[in-house]
Amino acid sequence: MSGGVEIPVRVVDVEQATQTVKRFRLAALSGEPLPSFSAGAHVVVTMDDNGRRMRNPYSLIDRADDGSTYRIGVLRTPNSRGGSKFMHERVNAGDQLVVTMPVNLFPIVRTGRKHLLVAGGIGITPIYAMANELRRRSASYEIHYAMRNEASGAFIDELRAAHGDRLKLYRDDMQEFVSVSQILPNQPLGTHLYVCGPEGMIDAILKGGRDAGWADENLHSERFLAPAGGEPFSVVLQRAGITAEVRSDQSLLEAIEEAGVDAPFLCRGGACGQCETAVVSCDGKLVHNDHFLTEEEHASGKKIMTCVSRLKGRELVLDL
Amino acid sequence: MSAIKSRPIYPGLKVDERAKRHLVAAEGEGALAVLEAFADAPDAWSRMTLLYTPGGSAPANHSETLQGRAPDAFHLHPTRQTLMTRLNALLDTATMGTRLYAAGVEGHIGEVVAAGLAHGVDHLSIRTEHRGSLARRVQCVHCKGFIDDVTISPVPCAHCGVPLFVRDHYSRRLAAFQGVSINAETPDEVPASEELYK
Ligand code: FES
Numbered sequence: 374m375s376g377g378v379e380i381p382v383r384v385v386d387v388e389q390a391t392q393t394v395k396r397f398r399l400a401a402l403s404g405e406p407l408p409s410f411s412a413g414a415h416v417v418v419t420m421d422d423n424g425r426r427m428r429n430p431y432s433l434i435d436r437a438d439d440g441s442t443y444r445i446g447v448l449r450t451p452n453s454r455g456g457s458k459f460m461h462e463r464v465n466a467g468d469q470l471v472v473t474m475p476v477n478l479f480p481i482v483r484t485g486r487k488h489l490l491v492a493g494g495i496g497i498t499p500i501y502a503m504a505n506e507l508r509r510r511s512a513s514y515e516i517h518y519a520m521r522n523e524a525s526g527a528f529i530d531e532l533r534a535a536h537g538d539r540l541k542l543y544r545d546d547m548q549e550f551v552s553v554s555q556i557l558p559n560q561p562l563g564t565h566l567y568v569c570g571p572e573g574m575i576d577a578i579l580k581g582g583r584d585a586g587w588a589d590e591n592l593h594s595e596r597f598l599a600p601a602g603g604e605p606f607s608v609v610l611q612r613a614g615i616t617a618e619v620r621s622d623q624s625l626l627e628a629i630e631e632a633g634v635d636a637p638f639l640c641r642g643g644a645c646g647q648c649e650t651a652v653v654s655c656d657g658k659l660v661h662n663d664h665f666l667t668e669e670e671h672a673s674g675k676k677i678m679t680c681v682s683r684l685k686g687r688e689l690v691l692d693l
Numbered sequence: 694m695s696a697i698k699s700r701p702i703y704p705g706l707k708v709d710e711r712a713k714r715h716l717v718a719a720e721g722e723g724a725l726a727v728l729e730a731f732a733d734a735p736d737a738w739s740r741m742t743l744l745y746t747p748g749g750s751a752p753a754n755h756s757e758t759l760q761g762r763a764p765d766a767f768h769l770h771p772t773r774q775t776l777m778t779r780l781n782a783l784l785d786t787a788t789m790g791t792r793l794y795a796a797g798v799e800g801h802i803g804e805v806v807a808a809g810l811a812h813g814v815d816h817l818s819i820r821t822e823h824r825g826s827l828a829r830r831v832q833c834v835h836c837k838g839f840i841d842d843v844t845i846s847p848v849p850c851a852h853c854g855v856p857l858f859v860r861d862h863y864s865r866r867l868a869a870f871q872g873v874s875i876n877a878e879t880p881d882e883v884p885a886s887e888e889l890y891k
Contacts, residue, residue, distance in 0.1 A: 562812055563813020568774050583711060586709070591774035591815065
């Protein structure tokens with residue numbers, strides 16, 4: 374619950390968009406319109422696999438004009454702890470899920486004079502929503518969308534129809550790659566760049582931007598780290614007086630929630646900072662996977678982001 | 694300065710070495726801030742477009758010193774107004790990789806920042822340094838006219854004549870403090886002006 378208000382939803386439609394991406398259309402169980410959101414927002418979906426609760430963030434693709442449904446896109450990831458696998462194998466039209474209120478950690482900068490949207494693979498989901506909002510606002514924008522091959526591009530037809538030649542595709546199998554030396558030069562002052570995709574791509578684009586003299590304020594990225602599994606360990610929640618086991622296929626945050634403690638979160642992807650928790654002591658080595666804490670904070674061993682980080686060792690004592 | 698929440702802070706000019714173009718707008722004593730900040734970055738001058746106006750409050754004209762450092766382009770302007778016209782034209786065609794710098798009195802910095810904002814530049818990426826007098830740029834809330842170089846409060850509005858109390862409320866968009874009639878209830882009484890922002 375600590376991601377805020379939750380909304381029970383029913384899956385009204387499941388569409389196999391590509392071999393590895395499914396799109397789900399969700400409607401509120403209550404029949405009421407779903408809250409509107411700004412492009413770039415995500416929801417956290419709670420899945421219940423026979424009592425095992427999993428929660429994954431998914432970017433919102435769009436909201437029906439009458440507000441009756443949301444769409445999310447889910448990539449089936451091979452090393453998933455189970456969330457995307459569950460969505461792909463077990464969730465069908467008619468099933469129920471729970472989503473949080475939309476949260477936007479990747480908003481469009483309204484004062485920007487131009488917007489470059491860069492997506493790799495499933496990173497297209499927030500970018501898709503942003504492109505539609507920019508088109509509605511008659512803003513100036515470009516979409517650069519990289520994918521393995523045309524068959525794995527989840528939204529190509531819809532994007533082409535809506536954005537015409539503002540859309541540029543880059544197909545790995547045709548040796549086409551997004552290159553910063555092509556997209557960054559000669560952009561008007563006041564241009565903002567937004568990138569969502571695999572780690573390596575995000576890092577390369579951001580570095581390219583900084584090397585080209587772009588101000589940090591104009592470079593935006595969203596990475597949803599799927600929390601990596603790892604070795605099991607125990608966690609002691611000191612204030613609650615609870616000791617729990619973190620299984621290897623579970624994130625620390627999921628184990629805390631399973632133990633009945635209502636811990637804060639927003640992105641569940643190591644980016645927003647909401648789940649920051651003080652470490653009282655630990656017997657083992659902290660494995661930090663987030664993009665929020667600084668290197669010094671990681672080294673200090675005093676804090677941990679429970680959504681993506683864990684312990685390699687025996688026991689972790691948290692101030693919770 | 695920091696006691697006022699809406700009052701901007703000016704962290705000082707800091708050269709961003711990665712910038713492909715340094716677009717520098719200096720007023721009066723702000724020239725000294727430019728000379729100091731760029732003293733350690735000799736290469737940066739060859740990528741600098743420098744706009745300078747000696748300004749009303751400055752005791753000296755630094756244009757020769759600035760020009761002596763051989764910026765790539767140097768524009769000397771008789772007034773802040775003509776400088777802003779030129780700056781806006783440059784911003785219209787500037788490309789990403791350009792970093793904007795402003796140094797001088799507060800009114801000048803405010804105008805440069807507002808011009809940057811209007812061109813989609815985030816105010817946090819604009820490098821600013823305050824030099825020279827603490828004179829304020831004030832907007833009369835009654836007639837909406839602007840008054841520059843205000844050092845006293847109350848100050849008579851240069852446009853509608855109403856005596857204005859200069860509030861500590863700063864608008865980044867307007868680049869001005871707010872001036873409000875001080876004697877709306879008692880038009881016959883005008884409190885004596887005090888010099889506050891020298
Ligand atoms: S929930 Fe956002 S960083 Fe953990």
